[in-house]
Amino acid sequence: MVDLTRAKSRIPATILVLIAVQAFCAVFFVGDVLADLRDVGMGSLAELHFGIETIATLSLVAAIVIELQVLLRLLRRKAHLEHSLHIAGAAVQAVIDAHFDAWALSPSERDVATFLVKGLSTAEIAQMRGNAEGTIKAHLNAIYRKSGTRSRSDLLSLIIDSLMTRDASAGTPEAAEQPHPVTGFQDPGTTRS
Amino acid sequence: MDTVKVWDPLVRLFHWSLVLAFAANALVIDDDSKLHQWIGYGIVGLVLLRLCWGIIGTRYARFTAFPPSMSGAIEQLGDIATGRKSIHVGHTPLGALMIYNLLAALLVVGLSGYLMTTDAFWGLKWPEELHEIAVGWTEASVVMHILAVIYESRRTRVNLPRAMITGYKQFPNR
Numbered sequence: 001m002v003d004l005t006r007a008k009s010r011i012p013a014t015i016l017v018l019i020a021v022q023a024f025c026a027v028f029f030v031g032d033v034l035a036d037l038r039d040v041g042m043g044s045l046a047e048l049h050f051g052i053e054t055i056a057t058l059s060l061v062a063a064i065v066i067e068l069q070v071l072l073r074l075l076r077r078k079a080h081l082e083h084s085l086h087i088a089g090a091a092v093q094a095v096i097d098a099h100f101d102a103w104a105l106s107p108s109e110r111d112v113a114t115f116l117v118k119g120l121s122t123a124e125i126a127q128m129r130g131n132a133e134g135t136i137k138a139h140l141n142a143i144y145r146k147s148g149t150r151s152r153s154d155l156l157s158l159i160i161d162s163l164m165t166r167d168a169s170a171g172t173p174e175a176a177e178q179p180h181p182v183t184g185f186q187d188p189g190t191t192r193s
Numbered sequence: 194m195d196t197v198k199v200w201d202p203l204v205r206l207f208h209w210s211l212v213l214a215f216a217a218n219a220l221v222i223d224d225d226s227k228l229h230q231w232i233g234y235g236i237v238g239l240v241l242l243r244l245c246w247g248i249i250g251t252r253y254a255r256f257t258a259f260p261p262s263m264s265g266a267i268e269q270l271g272d273i274a275t276g277r278k279s280i281h282v283g284h285t286p287l288g289a290l291m292i293y294n295l296l297a298a299l300l301v302v303g304l305s306g307y308l309m310t311t312d313a314f315w316g317l318k319w320p321e322e323l324h325e326i327a328v329g330w331t332e333a334s335v336v337m338h339i340l341a342v343i344y345e346s347r348r349t350r351v352n353l354p355r356a357m358i359t360g361y362k363q364f365p366n367r
Contacts, residue, residue: 012267024330031329075267075274 015071022064029057095163103146112139195364197282201251207243208357237303240296259289266290278349291338301327
């Protein structure tokens with residue numbers, strides 16, 4: 001499956017580095033403004049140069065805060081996309097499994113059919129499973145017979161067709177039980193590190 | 194409650210000695226005094242000790258346990274954005290970045306401060322400027338560090354300040 005999110009995965013890192021650089025500048029300028037305030041007193045705020053300097057510094061700080069918010073929103077969107085992709089992937093798998101069940105494939109036929117759907121050639125499947133090509137061909141014949149198809153493209157069209165005609169309400173139970181991708185996204189991620 | 198021993202005594206002693214020494218030098222003690230210099234040397238010594246302990250120390254104290262990781266930091270920000278709670282037994286990725294930042298900043302503070310006292314650099318302007326900028330950066334980092342620790346403690350329900358005192362992290366039951 002094409003990873004739709006990978007192309008954008010560098011963006012958060014770039015923004016994070018930019019925020020760090022701007023934070024360094026902001027600390028420098030804020031320190032400068034505070035030092036001036038201490039030396040000259042509050043009256044210096046009335047001076048044009050110092051006033052502009054203060055406003056510029058505050059703008060920089062505000063910009064950093066906004067950037068942080070944008071970054072968090074970006075990450076939230078990315079997590080949402082990944083979650084949706086995950087659900088979609090699981091749904092496709094469920095449809096394929098449902099077909100295999102309906103055709104009453106044997107375990108090894110199931111295996112071969114999965115490789116077939118993934119686009120492997122007969123020779124590749126034979127190599128992956130450590131079988132002779134003849135064995136795989138026999139499995140393939142059984143798969144075509146049970147599914148009522150004549151070729152790989154025939155079988156694939158059958159699966160794709162059923163994916164496209166399914167309406168949303170006929171979603172797999174797994175997909176339906178998932179929390180809402182935007183609001184209910186509360187995976188207790190348990191990655192120990 | 195899931196209790197894990199994470200911080201060995203040296204890590205804790207290092208942390209709180211550093212807190213005391215840096216606070217004393219930044220807030221209390223006269224910048225031009227001899228004591229300020231000696232505490233500064235003490236801080237550099239503490240940092241160097243910590244660097245050694247990061248190589249030969251206990252499991253969670255070693256740098257290999259918390260390598261600087263951009264992807265890890267992004268992932269932790271993602272956790273914050275989406276409300277996920279990943280368990281980090283040792284340092285979190287963002288926490289690790291702050292540690293390296295603080296260690297480096299303190300070394301710059303110490304080195305620039307030392308240069309101000311040497312004959313070769315005495316009276317020159319730039320070591321003093323560098324010293325002040327580095328101190329400002331360190332102070333801002335300390336404020337960020339404290340705010341982040343409070344925020345993460347509330348978010349993940351793991352009392353991080355207490356862990357740095359007792360050495361044990363207590364994870365809420367899942």
